[in-house]
Amino acid sequence: MIPFVAFSLKRAWQGFWRNSLMSLAATATMIFMLLLLSGFWIVQSGLTAGLQYVEQKVQVVAYMQETATQPQVDAALAQVNAMPDVKSAEYVSKDEALVRFRESLAARNQPDLTGSLDSNPLPASIEVYLVNPSQFASVVAVLQAAPGVDRVENIQQLVERVTTVTTVIRTAGIVILILVGFTVFFIIVNTIRLAVTSRAEEIEIMRLVGASDAFIRWPFIFEGALVGLLGAIVTLGILALIAAPLSSLMMGFFSVLPLEFGSLVRDVAVLVLGTGLGLGVVGSYVSVRSYLIR
Amino acid sequence: MTLAPDRPGRFGLRDRLGRRSADGSTPAAVYGAVRPVIVFRDVEMTYPGGKVALRDVDLTIREGEFVFLVGPSGAGKSTLLRLLIRDEVATNGQVLVDGVDLARLRRREVPRVRRRIGTIFQDFKLLPSRPVWDNVAFALEVTGAPRKTIAPAVDRVLALVGLTAQARQQPAQLSGGEQQRTAIARALVHDPRLIIADEPTGNLDPLISWEIIQLLLRINELGVTVIMATHDAEVVTALRRRVVALEDGRVVRDELGAAYHRED
Ligand SMILES: Nc1ncnc2c1ncn2[C@@H]1O[C@H](COP(=O)(O)OP(=O)(O)OP(=O)(O)O)[C@@H](O)[C@H]1O
Numbered sequence: 001m002i003p004f005v006a007f008s009l010k011r012a013w014q015g016f017w018r019n020s021l022m023s024l025a026a027t028a029t030m031i032f033m034l035l036l037l038s039g040f041w042i043v044q045s046g047l048t049a050g051l052q053y054v055e056q057k058v059q060v061v062a063y064m065q066e067t068a069t070q071p072q073v074d075a076a077l078a079q080v081n082a083m084p085d086v087k088s089a090e091y092v093s094k095d096e097a098l099v100r101f102r103e104s105l106a107a108r109n110q111p112d113l114t115g116s117l118d119s120n121p122l123p124a125s126i127e128v129y130l131v132n133p134s135q136f137a138s139v140v141a142v143l144q145a146a147p148g149v150d151r152v153e154n155i156q157q158l159v160e161r162v163t164t165v166t167t168v169i170r171t172a173g174i175v176i177l178i179l180v181g182f183t184v185f186f187i188i189v190n191t192i193r194l195a196v197t198s199r200a201e202e203i204e205i206m207r208l209v210g211a212s213d214a215f216i217r218w219p220f221i222f223e224g225a226l227v228g229l230l231g232a233i234v235t236l237g238i239l240a241l242i243a244a245p246l247s248s249l250m251m252g253f254f255s256v257l258p259l260e261f262g263s264l265v266r267d268v269a270v271l272v273l274g275t276g277l278g279l280g281v282v283g284s285y286v287s288v289r290s291y292l293i294r
Numbered sequence: 295m296t297l298a299p300d301r302p303g304r305f306g307l308r309d310r311l312g313r314r315s316a317d318g319s320t321p322a323a324v325y326g327a328v329r330p331v332i333v334f335r336d337v338e339m340t341y342p343g344g345k346v347a348l349r350d351v352d353l354t355i356r357e358g359e360f361v362f363l364v365g366p367s368g369a370g371k372s373t374l375l376r377l378l379i380r381d382e383v384a385t386n387g388q389v390l391v392d393g394v395d396l397a398r399l400r401r402r403e404v405p406r407v408r409r410r411i412g413t414i415f416q417d418f419k420l421l422p423s424r425p426v427w428d429n430v431a432f433a434l435e436v437t438g439a440p441r442k443t444i445a446p447a448v449d450r451v452l453a454l455v456g457l458t459a460q461a462r463q464q465p466a467q468l469s470g471g472e473q474q475r476t477a478i479a480r481a482l483v484h485d486p487r488l489i490i491a492d493e494p495t496g497n498l499d500p501l502i503s504w505e506i507i508q509l510l511l512r513i514n515e516l517g518v519t520v521i522m523a524t525h526d527a528e529v530v531t532a533l534r535r536r537v538v539a540l541e542d543g544r545v546v547r548d549e550l551g552a553a554y555h556r557e558d
């Protein structure tokens with residue numbers, strides 16, 4: 001077993017360099033395709049995170065009665081926080097509401113006339129952020145029934161508009177990614193098939209002298225894996241080189257998104273290595289198979 | 295041109311027959327007792343697409359024989375040889391090699407059978423980027439031969455075909471005859487009991503052809519059965535061996551000590 005693996009690895013290595021032109025062409029194709037795939041993957045991840053960000057901006061706001069007591073507020077907060085669809089809930093007191101209002105006026109450069117008021121007209125409120133905005137109805141129901149709540153803002157139309165847009169964009173992103181995935185799959189498998197075909201003569205001789213299928217197949221599979229691994233490593237190297245300038249460029253944008261750079265890097269590394277190795281092996285396997293089945 | 299075939303005994307280290315008469319044929323009584331290496335029973339071969347390449351072929355070839363397979367282009371010579379290495383499987387009838395029915399063979403047993411048969415082709419089928427020595431060693435490497443046995447075996451067959459001095463040359467640096475001798479060395483390296491040659495001299499000029507035939511005769515003297523398809527009338531007629539003639543997929547003549555063309 002070990003001699004056989006050693007033999008196959010050695011022959012794979014020799015095969016790669018003996019037909020270096022073909023092997024390097026296959027590796028170059030592999031690199032282009034992996035770059036294409038990871039590029040689309042990164043864009044798709046950013047898009048998904050962006051949509052999530054937009055969705056999380058959707059909030060249910062319940063305005064409290066003037067007479068609401070602190071225990072009533074605490075009870076309502078505890079009740080919504082216990083719901084699985086709720087991401088977070090926050091109490092905004094009358095004073096905080098006034099501060100926010102003043103800040104927003106200042107941000108828009110409008111004159112602040114609130115100083116002339118003798119009392120604070122703004123109500124206290126509970127703001128609830130949702131995991132999934134389309135689940136707002138149950139939260140609204142709970143808040144409406146809670147003692148101390150005056151009224152709950154109607155956000156039905158807003159939610160419907162946001163979820164329609166995000167669903168369309170999300171679906172389009174997935175469809176495009178799948179199309180790119182298929183393209184990458186066929187181009188890589190066909191390139192490897194071409195590399196194997198250029199050695200049909202060698203396979204034919206092996207069959208004639210009585211080589212078993214395993215002795216013919218495994219060197220090619222290892223060679224495909226070598227092309228995949230080399231392609232993946234070079235691809236990751238290129239991505240690492242352009243990652244720093246690219247991320248500093250997008251930092252302002254990315255930092256507001258619920259996207260962890262570390263997990264994105266890990267996902268892309270797994271994607272590139274897995275796709276490279278997997279398609280290298282699968283491509284060789286199916287290509288050699290067509291010569292062995294006879 | 296005439297050629298005196300090598301006499302038995304000169305290279306007959308492993309000649310199982312041993313009692314051949316001077317003309318190379320074998321007395322009938324002895325012949326009947328020798329083990330059949332190849333048996334065709336009522337073989338029909340139809341290619342996918344409907345072309346019938348062989349029909350009603352009955353043929354027995356015994357150990358140590360040298361058989362010429364002749365006939366016009368398209369008669370089915372290559373098809374018959376391909377059946378022997380199970381490159382194709384007969385659509386009807388039986389093909390037995392060393393008593394093994396090739397149609398019954400399981401896929402994974404095929405390589406083992408092929409290792410007992412040496413094959414030689416018109417186009418040599420050498421790996422162009424590897425020297426002579428490596429081309430011969432290749433046959434052992436890809437069949438999992440123990441590493442230590444490879445070098446002595448390769449050196450031995452290269453000596454047998456007279457290519458020891460050319461061992462490190464690339465095929466492109468060799469003459470056609472030397473390339474074919476490389477292919478013969480590769481065919482011999484598994485120590486086969488049977489050599490199948492499909493027009494081995496088809497690409498060579500007459501003088502070189504004789505060289506190759508001489509070599510095959512010598513291998514035959516070592517006890518290896520040889521079956522060779524050829525269009526070379528001069529060689530066949532001069533050697534007076536067994537001749538099997540095919541025409542349109544049928545065996546139309548099977549004679550010992552015969553010429554290329556019918557002689558009656
Ligand atoms: N793979 C194939 N598929 C279909 N038909 C084939 C195939 N190989 C050969 N044939 C047909 O079978 C017949 C016999 O072919 P074969 O190659 O055995 O002839 P041959 O006697 O070797 O001829 P040649 O002297 O030209 O080499 C021919 O009519 C040929 O066209």
Ligand SMILES: [Mg+2]
Pocket residue numbers: 371372373492
């Ligand atoms: Mg032929």
